[in-house]
Amino acid sequence: MDAPVKAHDGFAEGEPPPPLQPFLHDACVSLAAPSLCVSGPDGAIRGGADGFYHGDRRLLSHLDATVDAVPMAPLGAATLPDGETVFRTVLRGLAEQTPDPAVVLERRRTLAPGRLTERYTVRNAGGLSARLRLTLTAAADLSTMEQVKSGRPAAAWPARPLPDGARWSDGAVTGTLTLSAPPDERTVEAGGAVTLAYDLHLRPGTAWTVVLRCDAEHRDGDLFPAPATGTRWWSVPAVSGPDHRLAHWAARTDRDLRGLVLSDPLRAQDVFLAAGAPWYLTLFGRDALWSARMLLPLGTDVAAGTLRTLARRQGRADVPRTEEQPGKILHEVRRDEPGGPRAGGLPPSYYGTADATPLWLILLHDAWRWGMPDAEVEALLPHAEAAWNWLERYADADGDGFLEYADSTGRGLSNQGWKDSSDGIRFRDGRPAVPPIALSEVQAYAYEAAVKSAALLDAFGRPGGERRRGWAAELRERFRARFWVEDAAGRYPAVALDGGKRAVDSLASNMGHLLGTGLLDPEEAALVARRLVGPASGMDSGFGLRTLDAAAAGFNALGYHTGSVWPHDTAIAVHGLVRQGFTEEAGRLAAGLLGAAEQFGYRLPELFAGYPREEQPRPAPYPAACRPQAWAAASCVLLLQALFGLEADARAGSLRHAVRVPPGFEGVTLRGVRVAGRTFALSAAADGTISLHEG
Template identity: 35%
Template sequence: MRARQVHILEGSTFVVSDPAGDIDARPDEPAGLFYRDMRHLSRWQVRLNGRELEALSGDAIEYDEALFFLVSPTGSPYRNSSVVLIRRRHVGDGMQEHLQLDNHGTGPLRAEISLLFAADFADIFEIKDHLAKVGRFYHRLEQDRVVLGYERADLRRETTIEAPGAFFTESSLAYRVELQPGETWRTDIEISVATEHLRPVPKLSHQPNIPGTLDGWLAAAPRLETDWQDLHRVYRRSLVDLAALRFFPETVPNSSLPAAGLPWFMALFGRDSLLASYQALPFAPELCRTTLRALAAQQAAEFDDFRDAEPGKILHELRHGELTHFAERPHSPYYGSADSTPLFLVVLDEYERWTGDRATVRELEPAARAAMTWIEEHGDLDGDGYLEYRTRNPRTGLVNQCWKDSWNSIVHPDGTLAAGPPAVCEIQGYAYDARRRTARLAREVWRDPAWGMHLDADADALAQRFHRDFWLDDIGCYAFALDGAKAPVPTLTSNVGHLLWSGIVPDTAAERVVAHLTGDRLFSGWGIRTLASGQLAYNPVEYHNGTVWPHDTALVAAGLARYGYREQASRLAVATLEAARYFDDRLPEVFVGYDRHVTRMPVEYPTACSPQAWATGTPLLLLRVLLGLDPTPERLLSKPHLVAPIGSLALRGIPGRWGRDEVQGTP
């Protein structure tokens, strides 16, 4: 079983340690203090008189703070320690550590408290791919501090450890302490980080990366009232995690958007940030505005094979580490996503529907037109009217560029990989929805009714063509994809639920699709499996071929509700929310796809990100599904459909174009 880790984060800075607060990272392990995609501390271990301490408890107490209670081991279960060390840690553009040593013994205490440190300055991709460093390390011992550094050509990173009163060596600092019975000793250590261009000042406790406080962020969100107490905890956890994942994009000053997830994806991701912002629209609409503007500012304007860039394309990922700095990885930014571009248009329209912020939508009209041009031209590789993908960079580009972007995700039922370039079903749904939504904006905001009429006609044609080419009457569902030869890939997957969310499914086919989604092969009892059981390709612990992803399930639930299957949607929502209780009220990125009646609890996936943006946003989207929220120009509509264990549910102070509104419902 994987050892428990404690992680705290704030924006692009995060710390992963063991339950004692210690860090001793292996080269391939994402533990340490990270800033802007590189590790600034790979070792940070406390010792008392040269010995390790035992952890009584250690955990995050807020998203950016952790508390660890340590004792000196006695070597016997019959003798208790009288020496306690308390570590309080805060992260925010660096790290602060407060140490408190208590002498609860009857005699004086003489002790040496030491901290062992190192910084390997590993790039996050070097950790994932087990790569060695090629630059030069250096260090400087100064008064009350040490500077650890790394440089390679014009790239430089530094970690400064400042500890007044400590004795420093190149790899440790130490305090000599004398305490009488009942006395306490305290000190503060500040760890700052720097790049060749940035030297941020470490932030104080609960001084977030955007104006305001955590309490202010929580107070601005709608107030939840329900008799289901588990939902109260899950809701607060989601709001706190969204606050933690926020960071400032350089292109949109004084505004925040969500990073994708800890530990691997603390960066701007097109698909992830768009979907998380969509989920959070009724709760924190400013995230959506910033995401749209930041992605528009980085929209591709030319062809670049190395970065999979094409004019009008919305980015997949933006990184700031060493490998992207030296063009050894194409993520600065990288455009290897076929769905970020249509999703940009979907979310742009949804943002206007909720907020009425037409000024932003007008500002983004050029980006929207460029995105639609990409859908109509560059995204359609062979001119058949579908979006396909094939990386322009076969050495380091992504093979699969849908949301299931692992190498083996596009498979036939027997596990055989589908030949590319594939046209994955849900991306066609996104493209359909993007046309419908952009047509509305063209008519109502950009005053271009002719373009709106053209887009609606294209959407009609796509829907008819899609049903003709993707529908498999023998199984009563849509193909997962068309392969490179335009043959259907008949694997039954969760992707068909996204088609309901986008609205491309004709009413005459919806019932059979819903039957698959709510049947035992796809529905695990906790959520929707990415790939249905009963197929040779199914593996409940394979990343995209049998696991359950909360965000995927939430989009399916929203699709069920869109087509009027409210009872099924609500039961699916409740099942997923119930899973959060087993993960400390926080839905992880993904969990194992075993049946609920077999495991009795959702099974942890070994490398799941947590918190992760669209998993964090999942409870918010599920609340929208349960309450049947639908914005109109005049007011917020609501048609609640509640199922057990929810007896009552209300949201008060929902922000939108109408100001603040409230909704409530009972079964």
């Protein structure tokens, strides 16, 4: 996904401070893709990233409730299982005869695609009557998400008053605010805001309610609409056991992922997971593919929808401006807003990614193994051929046998793996790697894609399988010869090769992505496991893997890709460790990530700070992280798959599992696992041994 907005290097005295990306770490986020609402913990929408958004446009930039001359004391927020969020605020001093609060303003928020609804209720539980003036203030700037993210929001848009509310529209997008009861006073301010005031007289034991609704509409319709309501695309991951945290995390994962589902307007039945809220509530190739792959133990519908949605947008021509190439899977899609390319310089449909294409091939194979129908898989094989042709003809631009990338536009992403910030790939001494860059994990994905696409060709009676296996074997040997480096602690795989074919010698979490792909032999896998989780490792923060070793010159615990912890990154390493037989190391990382999930209320953010657990008993947030975020949420399912060692073979009708769960996870039961229409449950006994039951 797009790298974060960079901060300034300093500014001269007297100059205004430069715009900064808004922080989100204490925000309350409600989600019903393609809509979301971001507010403060008290429910107020006051600035920064706060707002009601639909399809990457901000329909409300301000929405606040105040009571004249009355101190207000927020009590906090609670999110109910149905997604409704309740905010309560004490109106201090009103109707009070004792120190107990008497009058409370309750704000109940519900979100549906294209609609924000807020129910304001003032309750008087005191023994005296209460008189008050409640004022609702609303404004809209109609900013694009890119403007908000860059810290450069648009000015407030003039409000058009309506008998029961107000409307804001720039012709492309319209927001309409309506109230269930007319206000006693309405004022449209010169700056574009509208104030709506109610004079209330509440006798003891009574309450008053008004319902506010804001409806959003894009003139050209939604880029990716919400799917049909009432549909489920995966089974509920039901977890039980002595440690209740896994159950809470799985339940929250299910709710958050349902809020991130979007559909393909070209075929409404095909759904995928938007990358994350608020910055990335759209189609991202890499994120959607990884998230769908993580969900496979619960069903293949999301995987099938993701594969087809991306296949329809697969590259067909060589277009340097967008980095499109024949067979290539795209990076992201945004709405083509007026004014041309977005502030970051990226075109609306952008193909600057080195890993989405091999990941698409891997997902096609894995979805087939988990039960995606043969006919649906076979229909995608022509797209698989095109993807493979891209790997062979375009991905290796200089012919050295490795997949590499370089931004050819001057406006695209300088790094095009999952660590796509400009400083994400650097040497151990802090120097940035110069492109073209060949990432270690991209070689692993390509190896796995070659082997797995060969298996698909064999299964569907098509030629070419042996050639791809030969290609993979040669890549494996080239990788062994060029990527492995050594320091005082021994050998390890470099994070990348730079443009001069020098090994970029950082100790980085990317090496965890190599595990379980087949690229490493057992001895090499053991070396990687020791570097990730060994006693002298600077990678394990105690809450998950740091993206960069703590001893590296460029380490920053709050660096986006240079020391922070990404939950999906750790979960991928846990899964790989289990596949390579390192269950104890996997259990240690899994326990750390579970501890982090608990501290974040089981809604893990996109990333968090990489401070050591010994110094920071609660993980510190990365202030601008998405939350929820698809692959952070889905990492719970991948973790469960890893704990039980699940591997499916739908053609054989089998579900294989490990002999026992890693230490610390004894007694866990997982229900809802699906393989080709059959449902399974797995239980770990007190000694960790696993049993499998159908139904």
